[in-house]
Amino acid sequence: MLKMEQFVTPVIMSGGSGTRLWPLSRQARPKQFLALTSRYSLLQETIKRLAGVKKQTSIIICNEEHRFLVAEQLREIDQQATILLEPIGKNTAPAVALAAFKVAKENPEGILLVLAADHVIQNVNAFEKAIGRAILLAKQNYLVTLGVLPTAPEAGYGYIEQGKLLADDSYQVKQFIEKPSIEKAKHYLKSGGYYWNSGMFVFSAQAYLAELEKYQPTIYQCCQKAMQSTTIDIDFTRIDKEIFSECPSDSIDYAVMEKTDRAAMVTLDAGWSDIGSWSALWDTIDKDGNGNSTQGDVLLEQTTNSLVYASKRLVTTLGIDNMIVVETKDAVLVATKDKIQQVKSIVNTLQQQNREEIVNHTKVYRPWGFYDSIDVGERHQVKRITIKPGAKLSLQKHHHRAEHWVIVKGTAKIIKGSETYLLTEDQSTYIPIGEIHSLENPGKIALELIEVQSGSYLGEDDIIRLEDRYGR
Structure with a gap:
């Protein structure tokens, strides 16, 4: 050798x-x-x-x-x-x-x-x-x-x-x-x-x-x-x-x-x-006796030589062959295998339309953990936020939105203006527009909370960071 x-x-x-x-x-x-x-x-x-x-x-x-x-x-x-x-x-x-x-x-x-x-x-x-x-x-x-x-x-x-x-x-x-x-x-x-x-x-x-x-x-x-x-x-x-x-x-x-x-x-x-396409992934991973590769909650009937990928929901197929079906929480792709290389043209079109679906999933990762967007309206947004043990969000404020936090699991250390206090499960706090605030997980388990934002503008660029341990 x-x-x-x-x-x-x-x-x-x-x-x-x-x-x-x-x-x-x-x-x-x-x-x-x-x-x-x-x-x-x-x-x-x-x-x-x-x-x-x-x-x-x-x-x-x-x-x-x-x-x-x-x-x-x-x-x-x-x-x-x-x-x-x-x-x-x-x-x-x-x-x-x-x-x-x-x-x-x-x-x-x-x-x-x-x-x-x-x-x-x-x-x-x-x-x-x-x-x-x-x-x-x-x-x-x-x-x-x-x-x-x-x-x-x-x-x-x-x-x-x-x-x-x-x-x-x-x-x-x-x-x-x-x-x-x-x-x-x-x-x-x-x-x-x-x-x-x-x-x-x-x-x-x-x-x-x-x-x-x-x-x-x-x-x-x-x-x-x-x-x-x-x-x-x-x-x-x-x-x-x-x-x-x-x-x-x-x-x-x-x-x-x-x-x-x-x-x-x-x-x-x-x-x-190089896994350069969904058909290349189908070529690489294991298949059943009908030539199908599946992931997630999938039910196939009279389906052959296909890849069916379910991220969040039950996906069922009936009477298809040589197809690619990919489901995520906010987008679904259905294509024949011989056309799947052209998915890049779909991405280009979505990019021209400034669609968020080409940038982020509803679950967005940050250095301190991640958040999952649950519901979005014209003047409100609801997120489920998970913060790793020992991690801390930046000291920040917003010009256009207020926030309401409800602790679901773990312990949160809150900075709100001149106050510093702890919250545990089933407790909540309100952050008014313009208030300086921060959120930290001082515990040994993941901190989970529901955040309800309300205001005239809810974009991620309405964050004025005053201190940030991650150098953002």
Whole structure:
């Protein structure tokens, strides 16, 4: 068995929006944070998959909005990582450059294992062997990509054509190929020597930066300068926004891999999927004898080859085939499998209409816990709020709404103007418009309460924070 003696630094890119898995995946909680194939999220599965890899502390790259989600999901599986916050999305080449500068500073010979946060890999042993082979090439200054053995003529992936054999299951890259027509994809599958471009890479930090400086000097210089001006905020490393905003946006493939003469590929046959659509999820997860995959409270009659996902309610189907049905509390998607890739056009339309359903679920996560919207009217809103033990909402006030809190479970510490007091189950308090207030859970169990808001404007942007332990 091939052993991995070199410690690598996993670099996990967690900036995707996952629009093709709407309505479950949304801007505030995209697919990498969802439990789609197990009880763990795709991000958590990505981290757990590395248990057998000799590694340094992982680096996770995400945006400002998702930072607390990343931190909480790490805490849930008892893992630690360096969390780099991209102030602006600039695609993968700059993102990986930030991590490469950090690793190169700490270890000039450091090797990066670049992964997406939202992939599925079913055969972890085969994955580990591929990484081991890639590390051997990376130590020879190759920039290595993992090429997935295709199982179907897939027009939704880019392809890599293998070149000269370098070692077992390892080749020079002859060429990268854009997403082909279905006819060309069939040709690639039949002829062999072509692999899906997985977007996973192994290379030394120095080798990547050298090629980046050679082919994209502006990206190199912007990222170098940005990493010289980082700040630490709680568990996060912040990148200078003003400097990073000047950086061009480009992918690793376009910026470096398609230009370098040091590109190599290690083949991977490990049950890989990027879960790029609901039909891809159907391909990946278990099915019953009729070819159906289900989740939640579902009743199927005369239904075949379908995926039916129920989040909150009973979903029943009768006489359907090759369908995708996804139910959430505030949106339902029904589509044939052959049209499901076009869900992105639905998301674009909803975005043009400024619909909240593409941004948040009715259940919204915050660093202190979460809230679930129960009812919304023209001048009122009702939320069920859950606050983690020891957590605290910001000291704040509102210009347009009053709030009434009823404690359902646990103990609440209330700051209201100059008063500080405790409330327990079945007790309540009223916060008038403009009153400075805060809410804290001083107990050992989750605090649950019902909040009734009333006023002329109930938007989340009517929050004037005076103090906030989470730096918002």
